[in-house]
Amino acid sequence: MSKMRLFQLAGLAGMVSGVLLILLDFAFIAVFGDQPERVAAATTTWLILLILSIVTAYLVLMALMGLFARQAEELGRFGLMAFVIASFGTVMNIGFNWGGGFIVPALAIAAPEFLDQVAEAPPAIVAAGFVSTFVLFALGWLLFGAASLKAKVFPAIPLWLLIISAILGLVSRIVDLGIPSVLFGVALAWLGWQLWKGRFVNRPRAEADEQPSAVAAPR
Numbered sequence: 567m568s569k570m571r572l573f574q575l576a577g578l579a580g581m582v583s584g585v586l587l588i589l590l591d592f593a594f595i596a597v598f599g600d601q602p603e604r605v606a607a608a609t610t611t612w613l614i615l616l617i618l619s620i621v622t623a624y625l626v627l628m629a630l631m632g633l634f635a636r637q638a639e640e641l642g643r644f645g646l647m648a649f650v651i652a653s654f655g656t657v658m659n660i661g662f663n664w665g666g667g668f669i670v671p672a673l674a675i676a677a678p679e680f681l682d683q684v685a686e687a688p689p690a691i692v693a694a695g696f697v698s699t700f701v702l703f704a705l706g707w708l709l710f711g712a713a714s715l716k717a718k719v720f721p722a723i724p725l726w727l728l729i730i731s732a733i734l735g736l737v738s739r740i741v742d743l744g745i746p747s748v749l750f751g752v753a754l755a756w757l758g759w760q761l762w763k764g765r766f767v768n769r770p771r772a773e774a775d776e777q778p779s780a781v782a783a784p785r
Contacts, residue, residue: 570764572632572635573632573635573636573761573762573764574761574762574764575628575632576628576629576631576632576633576635576636576758576761577629577632577758577759577760577761577762577763578758578762579625579626579628579629579632579758580625580626580628580629580632580633580754580755580757580758580759580761580762581754581755581758581759581762582625582758583622583623583625583626583628583629583751583754583755583758584750584751584752584753584754584755584756584758585751585755586618586621586622586625586751587622587626587747587748587750587751587754588747588748588751588752590615590618590619590622590747591747591748591751593615594615597611597615598612602682602685603670603674603681603682603685604673604674604678604681604682604685605674607666607670607671607673607674607681608671608674608675608678612667612671613667613671616663616666616667616668617667619663619666619667620660620663620664620667623656623659623660623663624660626656626659626754627653627656627657627660629754629757629758629761630649630652630653630656630710631653632761633710633714633720633757633761634649634710636719636761637714637717637719637720640717640718640719641713641714641716641717642713642717644709644713644716645710645713645714645716645717647709648706648709648710648712648713649706649710650706651702651705651706651709651710652703652706652707652709652710653706654702654706655699655701655702655703655704655705655706655707656703656706658698658699658702658703659699659703661699662696662699700735700736701736703735704732704733704735704736704746705732705736707728707731707732707735707750708728708729708732708733708736710728711725711726711728711729711732711753712729714728715729720757720760720761721756721760723756724752724753724756724757724760725753725757727749727750727752727753727756728750728753728754728757730749731746731747731748731749731750731753732746732750734746734749735747735750
C-alpha cells in the first residue's frame, strides 16, 4: 500500500472520528441528560454509545499518527514530543472508554451504591487516573496543535480550533463546559479532510524531496 493511500485512510479516520465525537456528545446529553451514572450505565444504550466511543478514540489515534507522519520533518523535536504526549493521552482515553463501557455497567448492576460513592468522591488512585488521562490528552493535543502551526503544513484555522478545544478541555476539569469535544471534533474532521484531499499550506518537505528535479534533456 502506498504512503498516499495510508495518508488518505488516516484522513478518513480523522473525518469519521470528528463527526462521531460531535454526534456522541449530543447523544449522551439528549439520551441521559442529568441521570445518575448508575442509572444510565445500566441501559443498553449506554453500552452502545460507549462501544462507539471506543471505536472513535481508536480512529482519533489513527488520525493523529497520519497527521504526524505527514509533517514529521517539519515538526522537529518539539513536534515529536507533542506527538508522544498526545498519543499516550489518546491511548489512555481508549482505556477510559473501555472501562466506562464494560466495567461501569457491571458496577451499576452489582454495586450501584459503590458507583455513586466513586462518582462523588473517587479514591486517590482513581482520581489520579482520571486527571492524568484528561491532562495528557488535552495537553498533548494542545502541544501538537502548536507544533503544527509552527510547521505550516496544515491550515491555521483548524489548528487554532484544536488548540482552543484542548485549552477548554483542561478548563472543563475545573468548570463544567460542554463544548470542548464539539470543537475538537470539528478541528479533527477538518484536518482529516485536508489529509484526505492532500491539501496543504506548504507541501511537506519529505514529499517535496521525493519529486524529481527538472533537468533539461541534452540535444
